[in-house]
Amino acid sequence: MKKSDVIKTLLNHRYVYTENTSGSAFAPANIALCKYWGKRDIELNLPVTSSLSVSLGEQGAHTTVSLINASEDKIRINEEDITLDTQIAKRLIEFLDLFRSNTEMHFAIDTKINIPMSAGLASSACSFAALIQALDQLFSWQLDRINLSILARLGSGSACRSLWDGFVKWHAGKEEDGMDSFAELLPYEWPHLCVGLLVISDQPKPISSREAMQKTVNTSCYYKSWPEKVKTDLAVLQEAIASRDFDLFGSVAESNALAMHASMLTANPPILYWLPETVAMMHQIWKKRAEGLPIYFTQDAGPNLKLLFLKTDIEQVKKTFPEIKIIMPFEKH
Numbered sequence: 329m330k331k332s333d334v335i336k337t338l339l340n341h342r343y344v345y346t347e348n349t350s351g352s353a354f355a356p357a358n359i360a361l362c363k364y365w366g367k368r369d370i371e372l373n374l375p376v377t378s379s380l381s382v383s384l385g386e387q388g389a390h391t392t393v394s395l396i397n398a399s400e401d402k403i404r405i406n407e408e409d410i411t412l413d414t415q416i417a418k419r420l421i422e423f424l425d426l427f428r429s430n431t432e433m434h435f436a437i438d439t440k441i442n443i444p445m446s447a448g449l450a451s452s453a454c455s456f457a458a459l460i461q462a463l464d465q466l467f468s469w470q471l472d473r474i475n476l477s478i479l480a481r482l483g484s485g486s487a488c489r490s491l492w493d494g495f496v497k498w499h500a501g502k503e504e505d506g507m508d509s510f511a512e513l514l515p516y517e518w519p520h521l522c523v524g525l526l527v528i529s530d531q532p533k534p535i536s537s538r539e540a541m542q543k544t545v546n547t548s549c550y551y552k553s554w555p556e557k558v559k560t561d562l563a564v565l566q567e568a569i570a571s572r573d574f575d576l577f578g579s580v581a582e583s584n585a586l587a588m589h590a591s592m593l594t595a596n597p598p599i600l601y602w603l604p605e606t607v608a609m610m611h612q613i614w615k616k617r618a619e620g621l622p623i624y625f626t627q628d629a630g631p632n633l634k635l636l637f638l639k640t641d642i643e644q645v646k647k648t649f650p651e652i653k654i655i656m657p658f659e660k661h
Contacts (some may be wrong), residue, residue: 329505331482332369335426338475338503342467349395351465355457355490356388357443359523361581361626362561363588364486364498366545366554370396373485376508376545377558380565381489384523388490389451391458393466402436408541415536415631423456423483429461435458443525452537456483457490477511485598489556491509494657495569497562516569517658524635524645524652526625528605529545537629540592547596560637578624578636585626611650 357380366376396402397534403410403417410417424435437459443451460480471479477498478489488511489496495516501509533600545551561584568577592599606627613625613635621644623637635652639647642654 331400332650351462352392352460354390355454356383357454372506388454389458391439393462394436404438452484453486453490465627466484470482520639523655548591548594550591550594582624
């Protein structure tokens with residue numbers, strides 16, 4: 329099945345006509361606590377396993393998409409015009425192609441994103457989630473969040489989790505068409521939970537998540553154990569969230585991240601996103617935890633760490649990591 333088949337199923341040609349000229353939306357970045365790593369269908373971005381994330385509040389992307397009278401699309405990110413032959417532009421244009429009624433239809437995308445891009449901080453996820461919501465507004469589809477998450481997934485897998493604030497679970501699904509592979513908001517809040525961003529490098533990754541993921545699936549001898557690891561971690565993580573058992577929550581999230589990176593290390597050739605500073609920060613976190621500070625980390629495909637801790641420990645965390653950016657995902661704005 330192709331992406332265009334999914335579009336036809338969900339929209340039934342509703343995207344052809346619109347009286348609107350633009351649509352705008354915001355989507356938060358999300359940090360996976362139980363990771364998405366590996367696809368059962370590359371075309372549709374269908375995952376091997378389910379995953380679970382927490383959104384990052386006001387950290388994310390705000391996108392406006394407009395119909396324009398021009399010979400090509402126009403893409404602007406953080407006040408900068410993006411050349412259409414760049415990788416990020418190609419991905420966006422490929423996604424927009426799914427919604428054109430004819431070859432004369434062109435779009436202008438204007439995105440403002442307040443996290444580093446292509447650095448393992450979920451910039452693609454929030455970008456595609458914001459874009460699909462803006463398109464929904466532009467074309468007046470009036471789709472529910474579940475169906476929008478399916479469409480967002482076609483642009484970037486983890487984008488399906490950026491349609492909500494809070495804890496979000498992405499169901500892997502089993503169907504070939506992917507209609508049972510969507511995200512949904514979990515009914516839990518944790519007002520004292522903090523996520524700290526430790527940006528070790530804001531430079532683009534040397535290898536994309538997409539490429540690294542597929543190489544790991546195809547060549548890592550450890551990958552065969554990954555689905556069972558995720559199954560166990562997901563169940564325990566949801567229990568920890570429901571009961572607000574922070575040490576269980578943090579230890580499972582950290583273990584899951586390290587297991588994902590271990591599978592990359594055994595790929596051929598090995599994939600290592602860590603920098604010397606990443607390892608130094610890990611040791612510092614483990615040292616502080618041994619001294620009694622309840623602090624854990626998670627890490628996606630990039631060198632940067634995301635720290636997990638509680639509001640009561642903010643001052644201690646700031647003293648240890650003065651450069652940290654602290655986010656309270658459940659703080660009301």
